[in-house]
Amino acid sequence: MNKCGAGPIILALATRLLHAGAAADLAHKITQAGLDPEGCYRVRDLTLTKDDLRLYFTEGYMIFGKPVGDAPVSAVFVTGMQGGDGEILALAPNKSERQSLASYTASPNLDEHFKVAVLLFTGETYRDLMAQIRENAFNKKSPEMGLTLAPEWASVTRNLAASFESRLVLDLLSGAGASQGFFFAAIGGGPLGNFDAIYDSRARQQITIGRVGYRDNRTFFDVWTAFESRPVRNGTRAAPAPEFDLYDFRIDATLQPPDLRLQVVTRVKVKPTSGSGRVFPFDLSRQMRVRSASVDGQPAEVFEPESMRANLIQGQGNDLFLLIPAQPLTPGREYEFEFHHEGAVIADVGNKVYAVGSRANWYPNRGLQFARFDLTFHYPKELDLVATGELLSDSVEGESRVTRRKASTPIRMAGFNLGVYERTKIVRGTETVELCSNRNLEHALIPRPVEPVQIPPPAFPRRRVMQPPTLGGPSGPSEPQTANPAARLRELADDIASAFEFMAARFGPPPLSTLTVSPVPGTFGQGFPGLIYLSTLSYLGPNNKTIAGLRDSQQLFFSEMLYAHETAHQWWGNVVASSGYQHDWLLEALANYSALLYLEKHKGIRATDSVLSEYRSDLLASQNGRTVESAGPIALGVRLLSSQNPTAWRTIVYEKGTWIMHMLRRRMGDARFLAFLAELRRRFEWKSVDTEGFRLLAAGFLPPKSPDPKLEAFFDQWVYSTGIPTLRLKYSLAGKAPALKLTVTVEQSGVDDEFSVSAPVEIQFGKAKPVTRLVRSSSEPAVFTIALRQAPAKVVLDPGNSVLAVKK
Numbered sequence: 001m002n003k004c005g006a007g008p009i010i011l012a013l014a015t016r017l018l019h020a021g022a023a024a025d026l027a028h029k030i031t032q033a034g035l036d037p038e039g040c041y042r043v044r045d046l047t048l049t050k051d052d053l054r055l056y057f058t059e060g061y062m063i064f065g066k067p068v069g070d071a072p073v074s075a076v077f078v079t080g081m082q083g084g085d086g087e088i089l090a091l092a093p094n095k096s097e098r099q100s101l102a103s104y105t106a107s108p109n110l111d112e113h114f115k116v117a118v119l120l121f122t123g124e125t126y127r128d129l130m131a132q133i134r135e136n137a138f139n140k141k142s143p144e145m146g147l148t149l150a151p152e153w154a155s156v157t158r159n160l161a162a163s164f165e166s167r168l169v170l171d172l173l174s175g176a177g178a179s180q181g182f183f184f185a186a187i188g189g190g191p192l193g194n195f196d197a198i199y200d201s202r203a204r205q206q207i208t209i210g211r212v213g214y215r216d217n218r219t220f221f222d223v224w225t226a227f228e229s230r231p232v233r234n235g236t237r238a239a240p241a242p243e244f245d246l247y248d249f250r251i252d253a254t255l256q257p258p259d260l261r262l263q264v265v266t267r268v269k270v271k272p273t274s275g276s277g278r279v280f281p282f283d284l285s286r287q288m289r290v291r292s293a294s295v296d297g298q299p300a301e302v303f304e305p306e307s308m309r310a311n312l313i314q315g316q317g318n319d320l321f322l323l324i325p326a327q328p329l330t331p332g333r334e335y336e337f338e339f340h341h342e343g344a345v346i347a348d349v350g351n352k353v354y355a356v357g358s359r360a361n362w363y364p365n366r367g368l369q370f371a372r373f374d375l376t377f378h379y380p381k382e383l384d385l386v387a388t389g390e391l392l393s394d395s396v397e398g399e400s401r402v403t404r405r406k407a408s409t410p411i412r413m414a415g416f417n418l419g420v421y422e423r424t425k426i427v428r429g430t431e432t433v434e435l436c437s438n439r440n441l442e443h444a445l446i447p448r449p450v451e452p453v454q455i456p457p458p459a460f461p462r463r464r465v466m467q468p469p470t471l472g473g474p475s476g477p478s479e480p481q482t483a484n485p486a487a488r489l490r491e492l493a494d495d496i497a498s499a500f501e502f503m504a505a506r507f508g509p510p511p512l513s514t515l516t517v518s519p520v521p522g523t524f525g526q527g528f529p530g531l532i533y534l535s536t537l538s539y540l541g542p543n544n545k546t547i548a549g550l551r552d553s554q555q556l557f558f559s560e561m562l563y564a565h566e567t568a569h570q571w572w573g574n575v576v577a578s579s580g581y582q583h584d585w586l587l588e589a590l591a592n593y594s595a596l597l598y599l600e601k602h603k604g605i606r607a608t609d610s611v612l613s614e615y616r617s618d619l620l621a622s623q624n625g626r627t628v629e630s631a632g633p634i635a636l637g638v639r640l641l642s643s644q645n646p647t648a649w650r651t652i653v654y655e656k657g658t659w660i661m662h663m664l665r666r667r668m669g670d671a672r673f674l675a676f677l678a679e680l681r682r683r684f685e686w687k688s689v690d691t692e693g694f695r696l697l698a699a700g701f702l703p704p705k706s707p708d709p710k711l712e713a714f715f716d717q718w719v720y721s722t723g724i725p726t727l728r729l730k731y732s733l734a735g736k737a738p739a740l741k742l743t744v745t746v747e748q749s750g751v752d753d754e755f756s757v758s759a760p761v762e763i764q765f766g767k768a769k770p771v772t773r774l775v776r777s778s779s780e781p782a783v784f785t786i787a788l789r790q791a792p793a794k795v796v797l798d799p800g801n802s803v804l805a806v807k808k
Contacts, residue, residue, distance in 0.1 A: 022173055023279070023303030023324050027165045029068045034154045035076060039064035040146025043077075044138045046129060050183050050199035051229035052093070053207050055117065058085040061142060062133075063149045064126070065157065071126050073168055074161060075119040076153045079189075080145070086114045088187055088197060090209060092225045093233060096633040096720040101209075101225040103632060103644070105192055110209060110225070115189025118157055120164055122171035123181020123201075160186060165305050166281075166320045167200070173279040173324060195224070198313070202240050204580050206232065208313065213643030220643040221313045223636075244280060245271045248372045249414070251363055255379040257399075260346040260354070260418075262288070266339045266363045268371075277329035280337075282366050283318040285358035288343035295325040296335050318361050339364050352420045353442035355521045359533065360413045368577070370410035370686050377403050379418060386436055386516045387416035388531045409511055410686055411529035412577060417518040424489050426497040431510065433500055435493035436518040437539055488541040492563070493517075496532075499564045499598050503571060506674055507594075507681045510570040517563070525562045527569030527591070538562050553614045560603075561611075564595035571681055579688035581637045586694055589657025590677075593665075596658060609801050612662060615655035616804060620724060623647075629656060630722050635691060659804040660718050666802030667714075668701050676701040691719060707758060707776070718804070723751040726806040727759060727777060729797040738789035746797065748777040750806070755779075759803045764794040 040063040048055040057077050065074035079085055090110040092098040098108035105112075119125070133139045161168065164184060171182055183199040195211040206229040213222040231237035248269035256263055270280070284290065286306075293300045304321035329335055345358040356362075375387050381401040389405035396402075407414070421436040500515055512530030520526070520533040527533075535558060540547050542559040550558075572590035600608040619629040623645055631648035632640050634656055641649035665673040676698060680689070683697060699711045708714055717723065730745040744761055756778045763771040763786070775782045797807050 023169050023301055023322055026068070026169050026172055027303065027305060030073060030165055030168055031158055031162045033066040033068055033072070033074065033161075035063050035074070035146070035150040035157060036066045036072070037063070037143050037146030037150045038141075039066070039072065040142050040149060041133055042138075042140050042142045042145070043133060044136060046132050048125065048128065048183075051206065051231060052090055052227070053183075053197060053199050053209075054089045055185065055197075056087040056089075057117075058087060060084040060086065061145050061149060062129070063146050063153070068172070073121060073126075073172070074157050075121075075126075075129070076149060076157060077117045077119070078149065078153075079115045080149075084115075086117055088112050088114060088117075088185070090197070090207065090225070093227050093230075094720065095716065096635045097225045097227050099721060100223075100632055100636055100639070104210075104222065104224040112187065112190045112192055114187045117188070118153065118160055118186040120161060120168065120184040121182065122168060123183070125181065125183055156186075160184070162305075166303065166322060169303060170202075170279055170281055170322055173322070174276045175278070196313075199229075204228075204240060205582075206240075210313075215643040215646060218643075218646070220641070220646075222642045222644065223313075223639045226639070242273060242367050242369065243275050244273055244366070246366060246369050246371050247271070247410075248374075249363070250374045251414070252376045253378070253416075255346065255377070255383075255385075255418070257380050259344065260348070260379075261342060262345050262362065263342040264288075264340070264363060266341065268337050268339075268364070270335050270337050271333065272329050272331045272335075274331060277331060278324065280323045280325075280366075282321055282323060282364040283361065284321060284341065284364050285343065285345065285361040286319045287345050287358050288341050288362060290321060290339055290341045290364070292340045293323050294338045295323075295329070297338075298326050300325045300337075321364075337364075346418070349442050349521045351440040351442055353438050353440060353519075353521060353536075354417075354419050356415070356417055356533075359415045359526060360528070363414075365413070368412040370412055370577075372410060373407045373414045375405045375414055375416070377416065379403075382420070383418050384421040384423075384436065385416060385418040386421075386434075386518050386531065388414040388512075388529055390512065390514060390530075407512065407529065409529075411511060411574065413528060415526075415528040415531050415533075417520065417531070417533060419519065421518070422489055424493045426493050428497050428501045429504075430513055431497075431500050431504055432514045433493055433497040434514065434516045435489060435496065436516065437489045437492075438519050438536065442521050442536055488539055491541065492539060496563050496567060498602075499567045499595075500570075502598050502601065503568055503594055506597075507571045507677060508575075508685075511574045512570075515567070515570065525566040527566035527573065529570070529574040532563070532566045532569075534563055534566065553611075556607075556611065560599055561592075561595050564598045565591050568592075568594035575686065576681055576684045577688045579690040581639070582635050583688075583690045583694075584637050585634045585653045585657050586689060586691065588653050589661050590680075592654050592658045593661035594677075596662075612659065612801060615658060616724070616806075618651050618655055619659075619804075620806070627724070628652070629724055633720050633722055634660070635719050656718075656804070663714075663718070663802060663804060664698055664711075666800060667703075667706065668698075669703065672701045672703070691715070707774070713756070717755060717757070723755050724804055724806065725755055725757060725777065726750040726808065727757075727797060727803075728808045729761070729795065731795045733788075733791060737791060740788040740791060741785055742788050742792065742795070743783065743785045744773070744775070744795060746775045746777055746782045748779065748782075753779040757803050757805065759798045759805070760800065762796045762799045763788070763792045764796060765790060766793045 043057055043062045044059045046057040060077055060079040062075055062077045065072040077086060092101050092109060102108045167182055181201055185197045188194045198208040199206055205226045208226040210221055210223040213220045232239050246268050250267045253264045290302045290304055293302045301324040345362055347355045347357055349355055373389060375389060377385050378400045379385050381396050381399055385403055387405045389407040392404045392406050394403045420439050422439055423436050425434045496517055504510055515530055517532045517534050519536045519539055521536055523535055525534050537558045542555055547555055547558055568591035573587045578584045578587050596608055620627050628648050628651050631645045634652050638649060640652055680697060695711050695715050726749045728747045732743050734741045756776060758774050758776050761773050761775050773784055
């Protein structure tokens with residue numbers, strides 16, 4: 001290795017490869033490189049530092065892969081001797097990450113000794129290791145050991161390299177140096193078994209540690225911990241920014257009969273913002289494939305392998321593919337990218353009812369940026385199609401119908417739905433609701449003996465899919481009926497229009513003035529800008545026998561909550577976005593609490609309290625000997641969807657999130673809370689909000705002299721940690737009127753010693769005005785005494801349901 005470093009070498013390699021059809025050739029070299037017996041060393045005291053992630057190769061053998069260009073991108077370390085050892089250290093930087101790590105490893109920080117590590121890397125890793133090997137006289141070449149290790153570990157290394165080839169090719173083609181490097185280690189042979197450690201400078205969270213898990217015939221990547229590296233946290237290194245801006249999509253899509261295969265031409269304006277301009281990463285549904293691409297009319301290479309492990313870790317139902325222009329692009333200049341892609345994303349569920357599988361990722365995208373969308377669809381003329389945006393034209397051309405829609409404001413994603421529909425339209429002021437209903441009943445809803453309804457895994461993007469409380473079947477078989485989803489069309493349209501109007505009055509104008517609602521088979525809903533997918537069960541209405549056979553909470557979900565929740569996503573998710581998966585809980589909690597506010601207006605406070613009570617019971621339900629809520633802090637977001645507890649994500653994000661919003665409302669008071677929501681929309685319109693930005697804004701709407709004025713303790717407990725306390729009220733009365741003394745004691749249990757909540761105690765006197773005292777619970781009983789002139793009629797702990805707790 002020469003003294004110039006890996007950066008210039010990789011840059012020269014990228015330049016040579018680019019003229020030869022770069023990505024596919026480079027990927028082939030990566031996966032076929034194997035291990036080099038001549039590159040095997042007996043080593044001692046090597047250290048790799050990737051910011052907060054450190055690996056110590058105390059003593060053993062390290063064999064490098066054969067060079068790809070001028071440098072290897074893989075290595076294997078094995079102890080292979082008496083006293084050999086390796087060690088990996090990672091210190092989680094905050095409470096929620098330490099708690100997450102402890103739930104998998106029984107320790108808040110990672111300190112694991114290991115016997116073997118398979119490494120993949122770009123950037124300066126090889127140069128760093130070789131420099132240390134040369135500096136220590138103990139380290140010697142060991143080709144004879146290399147002849148043993150190379151065949152033993154070649155297939156493992158090859159398989160792992162194939163699982164990350166897109167990511168490796170991305171760095172090698174772009175000439176990434178140390179600041180943009182990638183590092184992966186498959187660790188094994190220690191007490192924790194096999195697991196992965198990743199440092200990815202391009203990722204929003206650079207450090208990720210976890211492992212592949214299996215449950216119920218599903219594969220998960222269980223993230224033990226993931227966080228920004230120390231330089232990003234302290235501001236000495238900028239957080240990764242998008243490699244390019246996307247700001248003008250023009251999509252022409254054709255649904256080809258008879259199987260409705262989707263064939264699409266996507267044109268998008270692109271402006272590179274950083275990097276070499278040689279390679280551009282995009283995300284696309286794994287059900288779609290790119291057939292060709294061009295940049296400003298010039299053919300470009302598309303590299304689209306199945307990087308299985310990398311896609312599993314990403315966990316969004318997408319595949320990463322790379323576009324390589326014929327010539328490097330200039331940062332700051334505008335280009336037009338054109339993609340030709342196709343796939344089977346439409347499922348025929350029978351009886352002329354259809355389901356769109358890839359609802360948000362059917363076209364190439366990167367990071368869900370706000371952009372303009374102009375959509376044209378060609379489809380069989382006997383079908384109806386709805387899509388994001390205002391209708392510009394609709395015509396019949398032979399056997400096809402052609403519909404064009406355009407979004408009048410920037411939006412983050414565009415969707416469509418199709419079927420054979422009945423329609424109704426309602427105009428309320430400046431907003432319009434168009435409701436579409438299937439004319440025919442889908443096969444799954446045709447009356448028959450009812451079995452338990454199965455909830456499918458959430459579709460991408462996970463944060464945008466609302467699912468019901470866990471469903472069981474009705475108490476008995478359904479009687480024959482002639483239920484028709486269209487029968488409730490006008491009533492449901494009125495309800496949705498009412499919710500739309502209610503929310504617009506409080507949160508400001510929606511992203512698009514027309515909201516189209518269309519049915520989707522299944523038990524979920526999803527809200528896009530100007531377009532809602534609503535479960536066909538919601539179309540049946542509360543009096544339908546299929547719905548009437550469900551539990552009360554499930555009936556409420558399909559008949560009242562689901563459409564209001566998805567309507568609220570017009571604001572929370574489509575006007576205000578989140579800055580990452582760990583902040584997505586904000587959007588779901590805001591949408592669900594907005595639906596609860598609407599429910600309260602129409603059904604009263606008892607309906608709201610009933611929902612909150614059901615949510616508390618769900619959070620406290622026992623699973624595998626632990627409460628569902630204890631699966632992890634809400635700040636972990638979609639990482640709660642793990643092999644440990646696949647249902648915890650929905651319960652914690654939606655239901656605990658709703659409680660968090662409710663508790664904030666009670667702290668602020670109704671007027672301040674509604675003003676806060678309006679300001680949240682105004683402040684973050686067409687922007688992204690994170691949890692800390694949300695906390696700081698919320699703190700500004702607390703009443704004067706509020707305890708915990710910055711809401712730091714509140715968020716530390718409810719957002720970044722777990723625990724639901726049990727609060728027990730006791731009181732005694734001494735003396736005689738009018739000189740009475742009331743002593744009140746509140747005891748806390750079921751949480752750790754640091755947990756503390758503020759709960760109101762209301763002293764009621766019949767017709768006289770009650771007296772309220774705020775009690776701060778802790779590991780020790782909280783006691784206060786108050787002088788009274790008359791005996792109280794009742795002493796009540798938290799009568800306004802302002803604290804998520806079990807109250808006794």
